[in-house]
Amino acid sequence: MSTTNPVQFLQQVRAEVAKVVWPTRREVLLTTLMVFILSAVAATFFSLVDLTIKTGLHYIIGG
Numbered sequence: 001m002s003t004t005n006p007v008q009f010l011q012q013v014r015a016e017v018a019k020v021v022w023p024t025r026r027e028v029l030l031t032t033l034m035v036f037i038l039s040a041v042a043a044t045f046f047s048l049v050d051l052t053i054k055t056g057l058h059y060i061i062g063g
Contacts, residue, residue, distance in 0.1 A: 004012070023031075
């Protein structure tokens with residue numbers, strides 16, 4: 001395995017970063033909004049499942 005000196009390493013890093021396609025502000029806002037919406041949907045779903053299981057167990061155990 002060949003070693004890379006620090007100058008070559010930084011040049012390679014700079015070249016790789018130049019290849020990155022950065023998202024637009026609109027894309028970032030839309031994906032962030034989607035994360036919040038899907039998190040709320042997942043939280044609601046799991047809350048309903050938890051409530052259903054709790055009610056079912058309460059009915060079965062008779063507490």
